[in-house]
Structures are given as structure tokens and as C-alpha cells.
Amino acid sequence: MTRSNEEVAELFREYADLISITGGEAYRARVYEKAARSIGGHHTDVSTLDVKGLRDIPNVGKSIAEKTVEYCRSGSVAAVEELRAKIPAGVRRLTAIPMLGPKKAFHLYEELGISSVEELADAIHDERLRDLKGFGPKTEENLLHGIELLRSSAERVLLDTATDLADDIVTELSKVTGCRRCTHAGSLRRFRETIGDIDVLAAAETSAPLMRAFTELPYVSEVIVHGSKKTSIRTTKGLQVDLRVVPPDSWGAALQYFTGSKAHNIRTRELAVHQKLKLSEYGLFDAESDEKIVSETEEEVYARLGLPWIPPTLREDRGEIEAGLHDELPELVEEQDIRGDLHTHTDLTDGLAPLEEMVAAAAERGYAYYAITDHGPDLVMQRMTDERMLAQRDRVRELDGAYRGRGGRGLRLLHGVELNIDPDGEVDWPEEFLAGFDLCVASVHSHFNQGRAALTRRIVRACENPYVNVIGHPTTRVIGKRPPVDADLDEIFAACARTGTALEINGHPARLDLRDEDILRARRHGVKFAVDSDAHSVLHLANMRYGVGMAQRGWLTKDDVINTWPRTRLQRFLRKGGTGRKARG
DNA sequence: GCCGTTTTCGGCCCGACTGTTTTCAGTCG
Numbered sequence: 089m090t091r092s093n094e095e096v097a098e099l100f101r102e103y104a105d106l107i108s109i110t111g112g113e114a115y116r117a118r119v120y121e122k123a124a125r126s127i128g129g130h131h132t133d134v135s136t137l138d139v140k141g142l143r144d145i146p147n148v149g150k151s152i153a154e155k156t157v158e159y160c161r162s163g164s165v166a167a168v169e170e171l172r173a174k175i176p177a178g179v180r181r182l183t184a185i186p187m188l189g190p191k192k193a194f195h196l197y198e199e200l201g202i203s204s205v206e207e208l209a210d211a212i213h214d215e216r217l218r219d220l221k222g223f224g225p226k227t228e229e230n231l232l233h234g235i236e237l238l239r240s241s242a243e244r245v246l247l248d249t250a251t252d253l254a255d256d257i258v259t260e261l262s263k264v265t266g267c268r269r270c271t272h273a274g275s276l277r278r279f280r281e282t283i284g285d286i287d288v289l290a291a292a293e294t295s296a297p298l299m300r301a302f303t304e305l306p307y308v309s310e311v312i313v314h315g316s317k318k319t320s321i322r323t324t325k326g327l328q329v330d331l332r333v334v335p336p337d338s339w340g341a342a343l344q345y346f347t348g349s350k351a352h353n354i355r356t357r358e359l360a361v362h363q364k365l366k367l368s369e370y371g372l373f374d375a376e377s378d379e380k381i382v383s384e385t386e387e388e389v390y391a392r393l394g395l396p397w398i399p400p401t402l403r404e405d406r407g408e409i410e411a412g413l414h415d416e417l418p419e420l421v422e423e424q425d426i427r428g429d430l431h432t433h434t435d436l437t438d439g440l441a442p443l444e445e446m447v448a449a450a451a452e453r454g455y456a457y458y459a460i461t462d463h464g465p466d467l468v469m470q471r472m473t474d475e476r477m478l479a480q481r482d483r484v485r486e487l488d489g490a491y492r493g494r495g496g497r498g499l500r501l502l503h504g505v506e507l508n509i510d511p512d513g514e515v516d517w518p519e520e521f522l523a524g525f526d527l528c529v530a531s532v533h534s535h536f537n538q539g540r541a542a543l544t545r546r547i548v549r550a551c552e553n554p555y556v557n558v559i560g561h562p563t564t565r566v567i568g569k570r571p572p573v574d575a576d577l578d579e580i581f582a583a584c585a586r587t588g589t590a591l592e593i594n595g596h597p598a599r600l601d602l603r604d605e606d607i608l609r610a611r612r613h614g615v616k617f618a619v620d621s622d623a624h625s626v627l628h629l630a631n632m633r634y635g636v637g638m639a640q641r642g643w644l645t646k647d648d649v650i651n652t653w654p655r656t657r658l659q660r661f662l663r664k665g666g667t668g669r670k671a672r673g
Numbered sequence: 674g675c676c677g678t679t680t681t682c683g684g685c686c687c688g689a690c691t692g693t694t695t696t697c698a699g700t701c702g
Contacts, residue, residue: 115685119674149675187691189700222699226692274702287702313690313701320690320701330702332689345687350702357686362678368687 092135096156097128099168105180106171108190122147125351127156129406131609135160178204185234195222209235245327246567247634248597250276250283257288257305257329264301266292268336273346277400279637281600282567285328289346295333302331338370340385345369351405359393359409401640420640423633425652428457431506431529431560431592431620432629436480437462437470440625443480447487449626451499457655459502460484461529464516466508474521477505481524500655502526506560511535513549515556522555523669527662529592531560536573543575551580551589555669557662558618559584561594561601577606581613588664590618590650595635596628607642616661617649
């Protein structure tokens with residue numbers, strides 16, 4: 089599924105790069121970059137909008153609106169084609185090499201006709217860069233190294249991988265004498281679904297011991313830059329980690345700055361400029377006198393700009409600044425609001441731990457309720473039968489009796505199932521049998537390439553089943569491995585809202601499905617969500633935190649998430665407006 | 674090229690590090 093918005097955004101990103109490469113005004117390039125972001129994140133399909141409607145999108149004015157219409161109507165934009173004709177695509181590709189930006193790339197093309205990474209490698213080997221102004225021996229070396237990195241294409245890593253590494257680095261640096269504070273920032277703090285590099289921030293009077301400890305970590309393969317305020321390394325697995333050390337009284341401003349996103353920071357700094365202030369990682373200053381106003385906490389910095397503290401998961405310039413200025417930020421769902429997990433497995437199917445261990449771990453997490461949802465018989469390899477499922481139910485009821493005590497404050501168990509949505513939208517069992525479950529998750533596990541119409545119909549049919557309560561990992565994507573299915577998500581979102589079916593936000597770091605942009609769209613349809621771990625082991629129950637991170641990035645509140653609700657309200661929802669199952673006491 | 678508590682023109686985020694251009698441009702985040 090490619091929405092026109094994505095295509096148009098990519099087109100304007102390319103146009104911005106081409107403007108930079110050809111030495112066009114820097115401001116024009118930036119404007120197209122900003123417009124690309126706004127359009128990519130806009131909730132309405134731009135191909136359905138006219139110039140007037142397009143101009144309501146932030147950073148889209150007359151010229152960009154007209155280019156968008158031109159693209160949607162004809163498939164191309166004359167101004168972009170003009171620059172494409174001047175600059176081979178390979179020149180833009182050159183800027184993907186670290187340390188090689190638009191200026192140097194254009195210089196290489198103009199002077200030596202280099203228009204691909206391969207040609208650049210050859211030119212360096214042939215020593216043809218030697219008499220080029222601005223290209224010394226060190227630059228040559230860096231370029232060769234950059235080409236190597238590009239070819240080995242260090243990819244973005246999953247959230248759990250990045251979290252584990254960041255936690256380790258923070259732990260090690262916190263031990264260094266003189267380290268006053270240390271934490272990770274950047275996209276990891278914002279819970280972006282994948283992480284390109286890790287940002288670590290530390291506060292200390294003197295930075296040298298921290299920098300030294302950092303470069304001496306056992307998994308450092310390369311020190312990229314090494315200064316007194318900033319040091320960057322690459323790990324043996326190819327992941328870049330940046331360490332910034334600031335004076336302790338700059339902590340708040342520095343944390344705000346290094347958390348990003350870049351777009352959010354530009355907005356906050358613009359707000360500062362409008363108030364005759366200057367915001368940097370060292371604090372908020374009076375623009376005239378350079379006198380420091382605040383810097384110790386993020387709250388102070390935001391407050392002085394006229395904003396409430398903005399949760400890191402919202403800092404993407406997707407409307408959080410405007411919402412903050414009008415005091416309309418959502419009260420985001422938090423991990424401690426989660427009262428239970430509604431999608432988990434045991435070793436009865438493909439989980440690793442027995443029922444008793446999973447339930448004990450759920451109780452340990454302080455949950456008020458917990459659903460066991462092993463696979464139904466359609467996934468043949470799981471060898472599920474009616475008898476085995478009913479035997480599990482008996483055992484769940486026994487355990488429920490054992491855990492429920494303690495004055496009604498104990499853990500309540502729900503016996504559920506993860507059904508398979510077959511190519512026609514049917515599930516594993518007839519309604520009579522489904523009625524016996526407390527809750528049914530239904531998910532697509534195969535036939536991912538049915539075509540848009542068939543896939544949409546298939547999932548909508550599952551929503552219309554009176555016993556299906558949650559659509560599990562709705563787009564079935566696996567990050568870096570399997571793309572999301574091509575379905576009309578807006579139609580599915582509408583069906584969910586209409587039928588009282590929740591959409592899952594699956595917290596497995598390789599899934600994170602739905603993703604943040606889909607959550608934002610679904611929310612506009614009035615859909616409710618279930619944030620689940622989809623745990624196949626005791627350890628995986630902790631993946632709930634990544635699911636909550638995604639929910640926050642989708643601006644969800646407690647009210648949007650059914651597994652933050654008290655059990656009685658949840659059970660009303662599970663009855664699907666009376667068409668589905670009856671409540672069980 | 675967009676935007677507006679600087680409002681239809683004039684401004685547009687800020688700083689660190691590197692390499693090479695002996696005073697700064699390019700790149701990155």
C-alpha cells in the first residue's frame with residue numbers, strides 16, 4: 089500500500105536534495121523538506137485534495153500545492169524533471185556516503201563527471217581526486233571508508249537491540265568518577281520503531297574521563313569523532329553511538345535538544361527566536377544580552393517557551409507544538425496504566441513457558457487481568473484440538489480461582505484464543521464454540537498477497553464476526569523482513585469502529601503493528617486499541633513497554649486503550665454491543 | 674518558497690568536529 093502522500097513526500101525530498109546539490113537557495117531546499125514531512129504525515133490522501141485543501145496543510149503554499157496537484161494528475165512535476173535532467177540520480181546517491189554532502193557531490197560531478205558510488209571509488213583509486221580543491225588525502229581516506237560503510241549498509245536496528253546496548257552504556261558511564269547524570273536520548277527516548285544510532289547524554293564538570301571510558305568500551309570498533317564535548321563511536325556490530333557531555337546545570341536544555349526530533353527542535357528554537365530568545369543545548373538565553381534564563385530541567389525550558397512539558401514520544405512536529413500552545417496535549421497512556429495483557433501464548437502451542445509460569449509472571453507484573461490466547465487449530469503445525477483447548481480452559485479456571493482472592497484485588501484470568509483469519513475471512517471455529525471463550529484475538533498468518541480488495545474484505549469480515557474482539561498485528565508486517573499487507577486500512581478502521589472490534593498494537597519489537605501513523609489514522613475513526621505483548625515467553629511480557637511507546641506516538645490516552653480499563657468495562661466491550669458473548673462472573 | 678504576537682516583506686535553528694581554504698566551509702545531528 090502506497091498512499092499518494094508517501095509518493096509526493098518522496099518526490100519533494102528528492103527535489104530538496106536536487107536543489108541543494110545544484111547550489112540552489114538553502115531556504116528553498118528546506119521548505120521542500122518541511123513540506124515533504126507535513127504531507128507524508130497528513131491524515132488525508134493528498135490525491136483527493138484540490139489546491140485550496142492542500143494549502144491547509146502546514147508548510148504547503150501555492151507553489152507546492154500546485155506541484156502536488158500536477159503530480160497527482162500527471163505522475164510527474166516539470167520543475168523536478170528539469171533538475172533530474174541536469175543531475176544524474178547517482179549524484180544524489182553519493183550524498184548517502186557519510187561525510188559527503190551535496191556540495192562535495194556536485195563538485196565531484198562537475199569537475200570529474202562522477203555520478204555513481206562505483207565511479208567515485210574508481211576515481212579515488214586512480215588518484216584523480218588529488219588535484220581537486222577541497223579534497224585532501226584525509227578526505228580521500230574518509231570517502232573510501234564511507235563507501236565501505238554504505239556497501240555493508242549498517243541498517244537500523246530494532247528497539248530492543250538498541251535499548252539493551254544503550255542501557256549497558258549508560259550503566260558503564262554512570263560508574264565513571266565525576267559523572268553526575270547519564271541517560272539515553274534521541275530516537276530511542278522517543279520510541280521510534282527502529283533506531284539508526286544511539287544518543288547518550290551525560291553531565292559532568294570535566295568530560296575527559298567519560299570520553300575515555302566511552303572509547304574504551306569493549307565493543308568499540310572505531311572512534312568516528314573525538315572531542316571534548318562530543319565523541320562518536322561505531323560498535324563491532326556497526327551501530328553508531330554518540331556521547332555528549334554537558335555541564336550539570338545545562339542538563340534540561342541538553343536533554344531537550346538531544347532527544348529531538350530535529351523537526352521538533354527547529355520548531356522550539358523558532359518559538360524562542362520569536363520571543364527574542366535563543367535556545368541551544370546549553371540553555372535558553374536572552375538573544376540580546378546572551379544572559380542565561382533557564383537550563384536545568386526540560387520543564388523549565390518548555391515553560392519559558394509557553395509550552396507544557398511535551399512527552400518525548402510526541403516530539404515529531406506532528407502537531408504537538410500547536411496542541412501544547414493551546415494546552416490541548418493528550419494525557420498519554422502510560423505503562424503503569426496497563427491493567428492486563430490480552431494476547432499471550434503458552435507451550436500448549438508455540439510459546440516456550442507453561443501456563444502456570446506465564447500466569448505467575450503476569451501476577452508478578454501486577455496485572456488485574458490476563459488473557460491466555462494460544463493458537464486455534466487452523467495453524468495446523470500447532471496441533472490444537474477442541475479437547476486440548478477445553479482442557480486448558482479448565483486449568484485456567486482453576487488458576488483463576490487460586491489467583492482471584494485477596495479481597496477482589498487479585499489477578500483475574502481470561503481464557504482466549506488467537507484465531508487465524510483464513511483467506512475468506514473465516515476463523516478456526518464456528519460461533520457456538522467461540523462463545524465459550526472470554527475473548528478472541530483474530531489475526532492474518534498467511535496468504536499475504538491476496539490483493540487489496542480481497543484482503544480488505546477478509547479482515548472486515550473478521551471484524552463482523554460477533555466473537556472477534558481484537559484484530560491481532562493488523563498489517564502483519566515484520567520490520568525489515570515482510571512489508572505490511574496491501575489492504576484499505578481506512579475501510580478496516582471504519583469496520584472496527586462500527587463493530588466494536590479493537591485493533592491491536594503488538595509490542596513485539598519486530599512487529600510494532602499497528603505503527604504510529606496508522607494508529608493516528610485509526611484514532612480518527614474512533615477505533616479502540618489493545619496494547620499487547622504477544623509474549624511467547626515470560627521475558628517477552630516486558631515487550632508491553634514498546635507497545636505503549638507506539639500507542640503514545642499515536643497520541644492515545646487511557647480511554648483509547650481497552651486494557652487500561654477496569655475489568656467490568658472491558659467485559660462490556662468484549663460483548664460487542666450484545667451481539668457477541670455473554671459476560672462471565 | 675513559506676509564513677505572520679516581526680503579518681504581504683524580510684527573515685528563515687544552533688553548535689560540534691574535521692580537514693584544509695591560514696580564517697572557514699562543509700557536514701552532521
